[in-house]
Amino acid sequence: MATEKVQVIEKILDANDQLAAQVQTLLTEAGVFSINIMASPGAGKTSVILKTIEKLSDKIRIGVIEGDTAPVTIDSDKVMALGMPVVQINTGGQCHLDAVMMDRSLKHIDYKDLDLLIVENVGNLICPAAFKIGTHANVVISSIPEGDDKPYKYTNIYRGIDVLLINKIDLLPYLDFRMDYFQQGVEILNPGLTTFKISCKSEEGFEQWINWLFHQVQEFKNQVNA
Protein backbone atom coordinates (compact mmCIF):
# COMPACT_ATOMS: atom_id res chain seq x y z
CA MET A 1 0.00 0.00 0.00
CA ALA A 2 1.25 3.49 -0.82
CA THR A 3 2.28 5.61 2.06
CA GLU A 4 1.79 9.31 2.37
CA LYS A 5 4.09 11.81 4.02
CA VAL A 6 2.61 14.21 6.54
CA GLN A 7 4.68 17.25 7.46
CA VAL A 8 4.68 17.82 11.21
CA ILE A 9 7.55 20.14 12.29
CA GLU A 10 6.70 20.12 15.97
CA LYS A 11 9.18 20.54 18.81
CA ILE A 12 9.42 17.22 20.59
CA LEU A 13 8.92 18.70 24.04
CA ASP A 14 6.30 21.21 22.90
CA ALA A 15 3.59 19.85 25.23
CA ASN A 16 5.88 20.33 28.21
CA ASP A 17 6.88 23.82 27.02
CA GLN A 18 3.24 24.84 26.71
CA LEU A 19 2.36 23.61 30.18
CA ALA A 20 5.45 25.37 31.54
CA ALA A 21 4.16 28.60 30.00
CA GLN A 22 0.83 28.07 31.79
CA VAL A 23 2.62 27.46 35.10
CA GLN A 24 4.57 30.67 34.59
CA THR A 25 1.36 32.60 33.97
CA LEU A 26 -0.11 31.25 37.24
CA LEU A 27 2.95 32.38 39.16
CA THR A 28 3.13 35.75 37.43
CA GLU A 29 -0.52 36.49 38.10
CA ALA A 30 0.06 35.67 41.76
CA GLY A 31 3.07 38.02 41.80
CA VAL A 32 5.47 35.23 42.76
CA PHE A 33 8.98 35.36 41.34
CA SER A 34 10.26 31.82 40.86
CA ILE A 35 13.67 30.32 40.24
CA ASN A 36 14.70 26.85 39.10
CA ILE A 37 17.95 25.70 40.68
CA MET A 38 19.86 23.11 38.69
CA ALA A 39 23.21 21.49 39.46
CA SER A 40 24.99 18.19 39.74
CA PRO A 41 24.53 16.20 42.97
CA GLY A 42 26.64 17.72 45.71
CA ALA A 43 27.17 21.15 44.13
CA GLY A 44 25.42 22.76 47.07
CA LYS A 45 21.84 23.35 45.90
CA THR A 46 20.29 22.79 49.32
CA SER A 47 23.04 24.73 51.12
CA VAL A 48 22.56 27.71 48.81
CA ILE A 49 18.79 27.56 49.31
CA LEU A 50 19.09 27.37 53.11
CA LYS A 51 21.53 30.27 53.26
CA THR A 52 19.41 32.29 50.85
CA ILE A 53 16.39 31.76 53.11
CA GLU A 54 18.46 32.73 56.13
CA LYS A 55 19.51 35.99 54.48
CA LEU A 56 16.20 36.96 52.90
CA SER A 57 13.35 35.56 55.00
CA ASP A 58 13.04 38.70 57.11
CA LYS A 59 12.47 40.75 53.94
CA ILE A 60 10.32 38.53 51.72
CA ARG A 61 8.06 35.47 51.95
CA ILE A 62 9.83 32.41 50.54
CA GLY A 63 8.57 28.93 49.68
CA VAL A 64 10.45 25.92 48.35
CA ILE A 65 9.66 23.00 46.06
CA GLU A 66 12.14 20.19 46.55
CA GLY A 67 12.65 17.76 43.68
CA ASP A 68 14.09 14.40 44.63
CA THR A 69 14.31 11.10 42.84
CA ALA A 70 13.64 9.10 45.99
CA PRO A 71 11.13 9.63 48.81
CA VAL A 72 13.77 10.86 51.24
CA THR A 73 12.91 14.10 53.00
CA ILE A 74 16.40 15.13 54.09
CA ASP A 75 16.34 18.35 52.04
CA SER A 76 12.74 19.32 52.68
CA ASP A 77 13.16 18.67 56.42
CA LYS A 78 15.98 21.20 56.50
CA VAL A 79 13.83 23.82 54.77
CA MET A 80 10.90 23.05 57.07
CA ALA A 81 13.17 23.45 60.09
CA LEU A 82 13.59 27.09 59.04
CA GLY A 83 9.82 27.48 59.17
CA MET A 84 9.37 27.82 55.43
CA PRO A 85 6.53 26.29 53.44
CA VAL A 86 7.91 23.40 51.44
CA VAL A 87 6.51 20.74 49.16
CA GLN A 88 8.48 17.74 48.01
CA ILE A 89 8.18 16.18 44.58
CA ASN A 90 9.28 12.56 44.34
CA THR A 91 10.06 11.93 40.70
CA GLY A 92 10.09 8.17 41.24
CA GLY A 93 13.55 7.71 39.81
CA GLN A 94 13.09 10.17 36.98
CA CYS A 95 16.11 12.37 36.49
CA HIS A 96 14.48 15.78 36.16
CA LEU A 97 11.43 17.85 37.08
CA ASP A 98 8.99 18.70 34.34
CA ALA A 99 6.07 21.08 33.91
CA VAL A 100 3.50 18.42 34.87
CA MET A 101 5.18 17.83 38.23
CA MET A 102 5.45 21.59 38.80
CA ASP A 103 1.81 22.13 37.96
CA ARG A 104 0.79 19.38 40.37
CA SER A 105 3.02 20.57 43.19
CA LEU A 106 1.60 24.11 43.06
CA LYS A 107 -1.65 22.62 44.34
CA HIS A 108 0.14 21.64 47.54
CA ILE A 109 1.74 24.94 48.46
CA ASP A 110 0.08 28.30 49.15
CA TYR A 111 2.17 29.94 46.49
CA LYS A 112 -0.09 32.99 46.30
CA ASP A 113 1.17 34.00 49.74
CA LEU A 114 4.79 34.05 48.56
CA ASP A 115 7.14 36.60 47.04
CA LEU A 116 9.75 34.06 45.98
CA LEU A 117 9.37 30.41 45.08
CA ILE A 118 12.60 28.43 44.92
CA VAL A 119 12.53 25.11 43.08
CA GLU A 120 15.35 22.66 43.68
CA ASN A 121 15.62 20.45 40.62
CA VAL A 122 16.98 16.91 40.68
CA GLY A 123 20.77 16.76 40.90
CA ASN A 124 21.78 16.20 37.29
CA LEU A 125 23.59 18.20 34.60
CA ILE A 126 21.89 16.66 31.57
CA CYS A 127 18.16 16.08 31.83
CA PRO A 128 16.88 19.20 33.67
CA ALA A 129 18.30 21.34 30.85
CA ALA A 130 15.75 19.93 28.40
CA PHE A 131 12.60 20.42 30.46
CA LYS A 132 11.18 23.84 31.17
CA ILE A 133 9.23 23.98 34.42
CA GLY A 134 7.78 27.47 34.15
CA THR A 135 10.01 29.42 36.50
CA HIS A 136 10.99 33.02 35.73
CA ALA A 137 14.71 32.44 36.05
CA ASN A 138 16.93 29.42 35.61
CA VAL A 139 19.93 29.15 37.88
CA VAL A 140 22.85 26.74 37.66
CA ILE A 141 25.18 26.12 40.57
CA SER A 142 28.61 24.82 39.65
CA SER A 143 31.13 24.00 42.33
CA ILE A 144 34.90 24.01 42.42
CA PRO A 145 35.37 20.28 43.26
CA GLU A 146 33.42 19.27 40.12
CA GLY A 147 36.32 20.45 37.99
CA ASP A 148 36.74 23.21 35.43
CA ASP A 149 35.83 21.16 32.35
CA LYS A 150 32.08 20.93 32.97
CA PRO A 151 30.96 23.62 30.48
CA TYR A 152 32.88 21.77 27.75
CA LYS A 153 31.21 18.45 28.50
CA TYR A 154 27.72 19.41 29.65
CA THR A 155 27.00 22.18 27.20
CA ASN A 156 23.20 22.21 27.38
CA ILE A 157 22.81 23.04 31.04
CA TYR A 158 24.64 26.38 30.57
CA ARG A 159 22.49 27.42 27.60
CA GLY A 160 19.38 29.45 28.33
CA ILE A 161 20.09 30.03 32.01
CA ASP A 162 19.88 33.47 33.61
CA VAL A 163 22.43 33.26 36.38
CA LEU A 164 25.35 31.06 37.34
CA LEU A 165 26.63 30.55 40.87
CA ILE A 166 30.14 29.18 41.22
CA ASN A 167 30.03 27.65 44.68
CA LYS A 168 32.68 26.48 47.16
CA ILE A 169 35.23 29.09 46.13
CA ASP A 170 36.78 28.69 49.58
CA LEU A 171 38.27 25.46 48.15
CA LEU A 172 40.10 27.20 45.29
CA PRO A 173 43.50 27.19 47.07
CA TYR A 174 43.36 23.41 47.45
CA LEU A 175 42.21 22.29 44.00
CA ASP A 176 43.48 22.69 40.45
CA PHE A 177 40.48 24.60 39.18
CA ARG A 178 41.28 27.00 36.33
CA MET A 179 38.64 29.69 36.73
CA ASP A 180 39.57 31.34 33.40
CA TYR A 181 39.17 28.07 31.50
CA PHE A 182 35.84 27.34 33.18
CA GLN A 183 34.43 30.80 32.51
CA GLN A 184 35.71 30.77 28.92
CA GLY A 185 33.55 27.67 28.29
CA VAL A 186 30.53 29.31 29.87
CA GLU A 187 31.08 32.44 27.77
CA ILE A 188 30.87 30.41 24.54
CA LEU A 189 27.59 28.85 25.62
CA ASN A 190 25.98 31.86 27.26
CA PRO A 191 27.76 35.15 26.48
CA GLY A 192 27.61 37.77 29.23
CA LEU A 193 25.93 35.43 31.73
CA THR A 194 25.41 36.96 35.19
CA THR A 195 27.81 35.04 37.43
CA PHE A 196 28.45 35.09 41.18
CA LYS A 197 31.39 33.37 42.83
CA ILE A 198 30.23 32.28 46.26
CA SER A 199 30.95 30.12 49.25
CA CYS A 200 28.15 28.93 51.51
CA LYS A 201 30.74 28.15 54.15
CA SER A 202 32.73 31.41 54.30
CA GLU A 203 29.80 33.44 52.86
CA GLU A 204 32.25 35.10 50.48
CA GLY A 205 30.38 36.62 47.55
CA PHE A 206 27.03 35.58 48.97
CA GLU A 207 25.87 39.13 49.55
CA GLN A 208 26.10 39.94 45.82
CA TRP A 209 23.89 36.96 44.98
CA ILE A 210 21.38 37.92 47.67
CA ASN A 211 21.31 41.53 46.46
CA TRP A 212 20.79 40.38 42.88
CA LEU A 213 17.97 38.02 43.85
CA PHE A 214 16.26 40.55 46.13
CA HIS A 215 16.47 43.12 43.36
CA GLN A 216 14.93 40.65 40.87
CA VAL A 217 12.02 39.94 43.23
CA GLN A 218 11.37 43.66 43.71
CA GLU A 219 11.67 44.44 40.00
CA PHE A 220 9.26 41.64 39.25
CA LYS A 221 6.75 42.94 41.82
CA ASN A 222 6.96 46.40 40.32
CA GLN A 223 6.39 45.04 36.82
CA VAL A 224 3.43 42.89 37.87
CA ASN A 225 1.82 45.74 39.79
CA ALA A 226 2.41 48.29 37.03
Added chain:
Amino acid sequence: MHELAVTESILQIAEKHALEAHAKKVTDITLVIGNLSSIVDDSVVFYWEMISKGTICEEAVIHFNRTPAIMLCLACGQTFEIPGELVPCPHCGSYQLNIQSGEEFFLESIEIER
Protein backbone atom coordinates in the same frame (compact mmCIF):
# COMPACT_ATOMS: atom_id res chain seq x y z
CA MET B 1 17.49 8.78 31.42
CA HIS B 2 15.11 11.39 30.02
CA GLU B 3 14.71 9.39 26.81
CA LEU B 4 11.52 7.81 28.18
CA ALA B 5 9.85 11.22 28.56
CA VAL B 6 11.14 12.24 25.14
CA THR B 7 9.87 9.02 23.53
CA GLU B 8 6.45 9.50 25.11
CA SER B 9 6.29 12.97 23.57
CA ILE B 10 7.26 11.59 20.16
CA LEU B 11 4.44 9.06 20.39
CA GLN B 12 1.90 11.71 21.43
CA ILE B 13 2.84 14.03 18.57
CA ALA B 14 2.84 11.22 15.99
CA GLU B 15 -0.53 9.88 17.19
CA LYS B 16 -2.10 13.34 17.12
CA HIS B 17 -1.01 14.01 13.55
CA ALA B 18 -1.92 10.51 12.39
CA LEU B 19 -5.41 10.94 13.78
CA GLU B 20 -5.81 14.31 12.08
CA ALA B 21 -4.73 12.76 8.76
CA HIS B 22 -7.17 9.83 9.24
CA ALA B 23 -4.31 7.36 9.06
CA LYS B 24 -4.78 3.63 9.52
CA LYS B 25 -1.21 3.25 10.59
CA VAL B 26 2.06 5.10 10.82
CA THR B 27 4.99 3.48 9.03
CA ASP B 28 7.80 5.98 9.57
CA ILE B 29 8.64 8.86 11.87
CA THR B 30 11.45 11.28 11.08
CA LEU B 31 13.09 13.28 13.84
CA VAL B 32 15.60 16.08 13.39
CA ILE B 33 18.02 16.15 16.29
CA GLY B 34 21.08 18.34 16.58
CA ASN B 35 24.26 16.79 17.87
CA LEU B 36 24.24 19.18 20.83
CA SER B 37 21.03 17.55 22.10
CA SER B 38 21.85 14.92 24.67
CA ILE B 39 19.63 12.15 23.38
CA VAL B 40 20.74 8.56 22.85
CA ASP B 41 19.10 7.15 19.70
CA ASP B 42 19.29 3.52 20.82
CA SER B 43 17.62 4.40 24.08
CA VAL B 44 14.72 6.10 22.28
CA VAL B 45 14.29 3.01 20.08
CA PHE B 46 14.36 0.79 23.16
CA TYR B 47 11.56 2.75 24.85
CA TRP B 48 9.70 3.10 21.56
CA GLU B 49 9.29 -0.66 21.25
CA MET B 50 7.77 -0.78 24.73
CA ILE B 51 5.40 2.18 24.61
CA SER B 52 4.21 2.09 20.99
CA LYS B 53 2.70 -1.42 21.35
CA GLY B 54 -1.03 -1.43 20.70
CA THR B 55 -1.00 2.05 19.17
CA ILE B 56 -1.41 3.22 15.59
CA CYS B 57 2.37 3.78 15.60
CA GLU B 58 3.27 0.24 16.64
CA GLU B 59 5.03 -0.63 13.38
CA ALA B 60 6.59 2.76 12.77
CA VAL B 61 10.32 2.98 12.23
CA ILE B 62 12.01 5.99 13.78
CA HIS B 63 14.56 7.79 11.62
CA PHE B 64 17.07 10.04 13.32
CA ASN B 65 18.10 12.85 11.05
CA ARG B 66 21.14 14.03 12.96
CA THR B 67 22.32 17.57 12.22
CA PRO B 68 25.89 18.60 12.93
CA ALA B 69 26.95 20.95 15.72
CA ILE B 70 28.56 23.83 13.86
CA MET B 71 30.64 26.50 15.57
CA LEU B 72 31.75 29.85 14.20
CA CYS B 73 35.18 30.98 15.32
CA LEU B 74 34.99 34.68 16.18
CA ALA B 75 38.77 34.97 15.98
CA CYS B 76 39.43 33.65 12.45
CA GLY B 77 35.92 33.60 11.02
CA GLN B 78 35.95 29.94 9.98
CA THR B 79 33.24 27.46 10.83
CA PHE B 80 33.83 23.91 12.00
CA GLU B 81 31.95 20.93 13.33
CA ILE B 82 32.35 19.76 16.93
CA PRO B 83 31.63 16.26 18.24
CA GLY B 84 29.16 17.55 20.85
CA GLU B 85 31.83 18.45 23.34
CA LEU B 86 33.30 21.97 23.10
CA VAL B 87 36.71 22.00 21.45
CA PRO B 88 38.83 24.96 20.33
CA CYS B 89 38.88 26.14 16.72
CA PRO B 90 40.97 23.58 14.74
CA HIS B 91 42.21 26.37 12.47
CA CYS B 92 43.53 28.89 14.99
CA GLY B 93 43.06 27.34 18.44
CA SER B 94 40.71 30.06 19.69
CA TYR B 95 37.92 29.46 22.17
CA GLN B 96 36.03 32.54 21.06
CA LEU B 97 33.22 30.59 19.51
CA ASN B 98 29.60 31.00 18.66
CA ILE B 99 27.12 28.14 18.26
CA GLN B 100 25.61 28.17 14.78
CA SER B 101 23.57 24.96 14.81
CA GLY B 102 23.20 21.62 16.52
CA GLU B 103 20.33 22.29 18.92
CA GLU B 104 17.50 21.14 16.63
CA PHE B 105 14.99 18.93 18.41
CA PHE B 106 11.77 18.36 16.52
CA LEU B 107 9.57 15.79 14.82
CA GLU B 108 9.75 16.58 11.12
CA SER B 109 7.26 14.24 9.49
CA ILE B 110 5.37 10.97 9.62
CA GLU B 111 4.59 8.50 6.84
CA ILE B 112 1.11 7.04 7.02
CA GLU B 113 -1.18 4.51 5.37
CA ARG B 114 -4.83 5.37 5.14
